[in-house]
Amino acid sequence: MTPAHLHPQAHAHSPRLATSADAAAAAMRAHGLRLSAARRLVLEAIYTAEGPVKADEIAGGLDGRLPRSDLASVYRNLETLERLGLVRHVHLGHGPGRYERVGPRRDYLVCERCQSIASLPCEQLEAARRAIVQVTGFSVRFDHFPLTGLCPGCSGSSEVDRASR
Amino acid sequence: MTPAHLHPQAHAHSPRLATSADAAAAAMRAHGLRLSAARRLVLEAIYTAEGPVKADEIAGGLDGRLPRSDLASVYRNLETLERLGLVRHVHLGHGPGRYERVGPRRDYLVCERCQSIASLPCEQLEAARRAIVQVTGFSVRFDHFPLTGLCPGCSGSSEVDRASR
DNA sequence: TTCGATGCAAATAGTTTGCATTCTA
DNA sequence: TAGAATGCAAACTATTTGCATCGAA
Numbered sequence: 001m002t003p004a005h006l007h008p009q010a011h012a013h014s015p016r017l018a019t020s021a022d023a024a025a026a027a028m029r030a031h032g033l034r035l036s037a038a039r040r041l042v043l044e045a046i047y048t049a050e051g052p053v054k055a056d057e058i059a060g061g062l063d064g065r066l067p068r069s070d071l072a073s074v075y076r077n078l079e080t081l082e083r084l085g086l087v088r089h090v091h092l093g094h095g096p097g098r099y100e101r102v103g104p105r106r107d108y109l110v111c112e113r114c115q116s117i118a119s120l121p122c123e124q125l126e127a128a129r130r131a132i133v134q135v136t137g138f139s140v141r142f143d144h145f146p147l148t149g150l151c152p153g154c155s156g157s158s159e160v161d162r163a164s165r
Numbered sequence: 166m167t168p169a170h171l172h173p174q175a176h177a178h179s180p181r182l183a184t185s186a187d188a189a190a191a192a193m194r195a196h197g198l199r200l201s202a203a204r205r206l207v208l209e210a211i212y213t214a215e216g217p218v219k220a221d222e223i224a225g226g227l228d229g230r231l232p233r234s235d236l237a238s239v240y241r242n243l244e245t246l247e248r249l250g251l252v253r254h255v256h257l258g259h260g261p262g263r264y265e266r267v268g269p270r271r272d273y274l275v276c277e278r279c280q281s282i283a284s285l286p287c288e289q290l291e292a293a294r295r296a297i298v299q300v301t302g303f304s305v306r307f308d309h310f311p312l313t314g315l316c317p318g319c320s321g322s323s324e325v326d327r328a329s330r
Numbered sequence: 331t332t333c334g335a336t337g338c339a340a341a342t343a344g345t346t347t348g349c350a351t352t353c354t355a
Numbered sequence: 356t357a358g359a360a361t362g363c364a365a366a367c368t369a370t371t372t373g374c375a376t377c378g379a380a
Contacts, residue, residue, distance in 0.1 A: 034379050036335055055370080070337050075370060077335090091310070096369060109303045120301065128296040132312065135289050138274045140314035145256070147297065149305035199354050199359055220345080235362050240345060242360090261344060 020047050020086070020101065027084045041069055042077040043086070051119075052090050052098030091145050092117060107142040111151035118151065185212050185251070185266065192249045206234055207242040208251070216284075217255050217263030256310050257282060272307040276316035283316065 021035075024043050028035045045058040045066055053062070055075055061068040078099050081087035089097040093110050105122040122143055132140050149155070186200075189208050193200045210223040210231055218227070220240055226233040243264050246252035254262040258275050270287040287308055297305050314320075 032334085034334055036379070038336065072338080072371075073336055076372095079371095109301055109305065111303070118301065118303065124300050125297060127300075128293040131293040131296055132290060135292075136274055136283065136285065137317035137320075138276070138283065138312065138314050139320045140274065140312045142312075144313050145310035147303065147305045147307075148309050149303050152302035155302075155304045194355095197359090201354070201360055203361065237346075237363080238361055241347095244346095245360095
């Protein structure tokens, strides 16, 4: 039903996708799965987006950057790709999950006052994780649920400001 | 704003509730709100339960320990009580939120392999929070979304065990 | 020419909202 | 007795599932 727009210059325009598509194709074959157009599209979306994206954003075609697709299939494919280790999902607060490619992991910090989001490579919080394993015995990660709190700006503000919301 | 807090048993049947009910009544009056039966019931559930409880568990009457009530009203009252600072909610993973009384805060650690849950007073992870504010400038808390990772048992297990699920 | 994957619709889980009725202050 | 709160139903958001059809290998 929507075959035509998928194949054009994937190589010229999406270098990173080309690579991931290869990796994906390999993973697919290794598991006896098919690399369908819809599947390729989800991968393309994950690699086109700057950060973690919502399923409905993928289905919506990322603001016209990609063709739209069926939401249920998007979810099914995200699950498949997660199982294959090509994609993972994170939470940046309440609301829908966000999906991103598996790669260098980042931790996300969400300000509960101004909602600003910061992120940084996981390694930078290694000391904090060590402090936690030392006290609790748990080897924790900060990269699935968000770290919430006050951003530098909001934690520095006055009591009056803080009371205003 | 949060006056009468932790008095030991004042009355025979619901010692902790009696106190919280007083605090609640005060907070209600201070905001021109009414302390209705349904509202009292939600508070009673929060103080009866051992840990954080789901809205539908409250509506269900905590396994017969309390009368059942309407789920929508439970949600409305939880929201009200949260606004008044008597209740707060946490997440212990995917799935429904859990509600607990405001009081000494605890952080929750969830094992992503065996699903076991541990908790400890927030203060015990102060060093970790300091490490994070030092690197990021964010003053984070670990008590709203769970800390996930591997519990002592699961992180110590062999590759073979780990591969089995 | 299979059977895995799709697309649509319907189901499910968690939570919120509209509204006529009830009950607290 | 005014209007806050209830209870029921319906809406809503996020996600999953059933199923007939389609298409990649």
